[in-house]
Amino acid sequence: MSEIKTVGILGAGKVGIVLAQLALAAHYNVRISGSGSVQKIALTIDTLVPGATAATNQGVISKSDLIILAIPLSRYKNINPKLLKGKLVIDAMNYWWETDGIREEVLDPLSTSSEQVQKYFNKSTIVKTFNHMGYHNLQEEARPAGTENRKALFVTGDNPEAVDQVAKFVDSMGFDTVVHYHLADGIMTEPGSALFGASLTRSDLKNVIDHFDETEFGKRIRANQEI
Amino acid sequence: MVNVNNLQFGIETFGDIVSAEDGSLLTAGQSIRQIVKEGELADKLGIDVIGVGEHHRPDYSVSSPEVVLGAIASVTQNIKLATAVTVLSSDDPIRVYERFATLEGLSNGRAQVMLGRGSFTESFPLFGYDLTDYDDLFNEKLELYSQLIKEKPITWHGKFTPSLKDQDVYPKTDYAGLETYIGIGGSPESIIRTARYGYKVILAIIGGQADRFVPYIDLYKKAAAQYKMPIQPIAVHSHGFIADDEEQAVAVAWKNIKANFDRIGLTRGWAPMSREQFDGETKSGSFYVGNPEHVAQRIARTIKLLDLGRFDLVYGAGNQTAAQRERMIELYATKVIPRVKEILTKEVVS
Numbered sequence: 001m002s003e004i005k006t007v008g009i010l011g012a013g014k015v016g017i018v019l020a021q022l023a024l025a026a027h028y029n030v031r032i033s034g035s036g037s038v039q040k041i042a043l044t045i046d047t048l049v050p051g052a053t054a055a056t057n058q059g060v061i062s063k064s065d066l067i068i069l070a071i072p073l074s075r076y077k078n079i080n081p082k083l084l085k086g087k088l089v090i091d092a093m094n095y096w097w098e099t100d101g102i103r104e105e106v107l108d109p110l111s112t113s114s115e116q117v118q119k120y121f122n123k124s125t126i127v128k129t130f131n132h133m134g135y136h137n138l139q140e141e142a143r144p145a146g147t148e149n150r151k152a153l154f155v156t157g158d159n160p161e162a163v164d165q166v167a168k169f170v171d172s173m174g175f176d177t178v179v180h181y182h183l184a185d186g187i188m189t190e191p192g193s194a195l196f197g198a199s200l201t202r203s204d205l206k207n208v209i210d211h212f213d214e215t216e217f218g219k220r221i222r223a224n225q226e227i
Numbered sequence: 228m229v230n231v232n233n234l235q236f237g238i239e240t241f242g243d244i245v246s247a248e249d250g251s252l253l254t255a256g257q258s259i260r261q262i263v264k265e266g267e268l269a270d271k272l273g274i275d276v277i278g279v280g281e282h283h284r285p286d287y288s289v290s291s292p293e294v295v296l297g298a299i300a301s302v303t304q305n306i307k308l309a310t311a312v313t314v315l316s317s318d319d320p321i322r323v324y325e326r327f328a329t330l331e332g333l334s335n336g337r338a339q340v341m342l343g344r345g346s347f348t349e350s351f352p353l354f355g356y357d358l359t360d361y362d363d364l365f366n367e368k369l370e371l372y373s374q375l376i377k378e379k380p381i382t383w384h385g386k387f388t389p390s391l392k393d394q395d396v397y398p399k400t401d402y403a404g405l406e407t408y409i410g411i412g413g414s415p416e417s418i419i420r421t422a423r424y425g426y427k428v429i430l431a432i433i434g435g436q437a438d439r440f441v442p443y444i445d446l447y448k449k450a451a452a453q454y455k456m457p458i459q460p461i462a463v464h465s466h467g468f469i470a471d472d473e474e475q476a477v478a479v480a481w482k483n484i485k486a487n488f489d490r491i492g493l494t495r496g497w498a499p500m501s502r503e504q505f506d507g508e509t510k511s512g513s514f515y516v517g518n519p520e521h522v523a524q525r526i527a528r529t530i531k532l533l534d535l536g537r538f539d540l541v542y543g544a545g546n547q548t549a550a551q552r553e554r555m556i557e558l559y560a561t562k563v564i565p566r567v568k569e570i571l572t573k574e575v576v577s
Contacts, residue, residue, distance in 0.1 A: 012415070014413055017415065041415075043419065043449060137435070190496070196498055199503075
């Protein structure tokens with residue numbers, strides 16, 4: 001896989017802006033798109049993320065080595081999967097009923113959101129991360145590697161090489177990682193889980209992940225999977 | 228540079244159910260009457276604004292804030308009467324105008340409209356709206372509201388609102404028209420929209436450090452300049468609790484704010500608030516908790532950092548007793564506000 005020099009972020013909302021700020025601070029080139037025209041987000045990007053380039057979805061995707069999906073989950077199908085063909089893609093999205101509406105209308109209840117994102121972008125490699133920590137925690141808790149009490153993010157996907165590369169990227173953005181090689185494990189950090197909105201160190205995060213099946217949420221998920 | 232003389236200080240409540248001294252909960256009616264009493268107290272003590280939220284949930288007593296504000300209007304002289312916020316997206320802009328124009332008359336010009344998209348969603352299904360129209364509803368209704376507050380006959384074609392032909396609305400107000408704020412949670416689009424309309428911004432900073440909003444203030448100012456609109460003083464609203472004793476303040480706030488946030492989090496899938504998160508928020512984040520000196524230092528820092536014209540403390544989160552709520556208001560008015568002004572004045576002089 002190619003070296004990551006340019007990070008492309010789809011979504012110029014709260015999460016997209018914070019990730020763009022972190023990526024710039026980590027010395028990546030940053031390209032970012034919003035839901036409207038480039039003109040519509042130009043002032044926002046210029047002011048909140050000076051140094052990043054506002055572009056169209058296509059303008060972001062074609063020139064970036066890594067793409068981050070930071071749009072409401074209900075809108076991922078607005079992006080043509082052909083545009084993302086062959087790309088390494090981070091899924092930072094979650095199902096969020098307040099913006100996405102009724103789950104059954106957005107997602108198949110029998111599979112996790114990232115699996116469905118992977119199925120839709122079937123020529124891309126999806127890795128899930130940046131989805132479970134609040135955006136202001138992401139902004140405030142990014143620290144250089146080795147810092148005491150550095151916070152950690154869960155990174156998971158089916159392609160081990162891609163997962164390892166994204167884990168390195170997450171580290172460069174300011175966070176430790178706990179890594180799994182199974183995209184469906186993304187459910188462990190989704191809304192309703194003990195990790196959603198939590199901000200933990202690597203050992204604490206690993207502890208919760210390792211005992212996922214024992215949590216109320218975990219038991220419910222496993223029970224559903226057995227049906 | 229902060230102009231201390233023009234600084235405004237407010238309190239806001241979401242109408243949380245008040246607790247009796249024995250820990251049992253008062254009724255919604257008792258909780259509503261407590262807010263009126265607190266409005267009267269705040270007015271006597273010289274607080275500039277009281278804001279009352281709109282919620283449609285069992286843990287809050289107020290779904291019709293203008294009615295509560297009308298009662299406060301009748302027992303107060305100077306305090307401004309605000310909603311915090313009116314969920315415009317699921318309301319009728321014509322009714323919103325009518326209610327506030329009425330409150331403006333009742334209160335002799337003290338009504339303050341604070342409009343928002345709402346951070347709760349109960350009102351959407353309740354009033355027959357689809358959450359997927361969240362943005363479109365707010366955009367259209369804000370545009371209609373903006374026409375209405377000119378207080379001239381309007382012609383209008385609506386999708387979510389009625390079409391009107393040369394229609395006038397009543398009552399007319401006596402003064403310069405309704406003062407309007409837009410409540411913003413941190414969406415850059417909302418900042419730009421508010422600047423474009425020339426309304427005032429009130430930022431709801433309910434988590435994390437105020438520092439991250441510094442570029443947002445810059446964005447507001449640049450957008451106002453771009454749309455050739457005046458740059459209005461910025462307001463912030465954040466949660467807090469003040470008691471005479473630091474430890475007591477922290478204990479009450481930890482119990483109540485955590486209970487409040489965890490209950491809301493349960494429906495949204497957030498993990499419960501950890502003590503580390505809470506301590507982070509009270510130390511350098513957006514919970515203004517402690518004794519008067521501690522809270523004053525932190526509010527002064529935020530006002531200076533963001534160049535604010537107004538700071539509103541959200542009080543009463545969780546189930547606090549009437550005594551705790553009233554003491555907090557007294558300390559805020561008699562100790563915190565003068566001390567904030569003193570700190571900022573010294574900094575201006577030095």
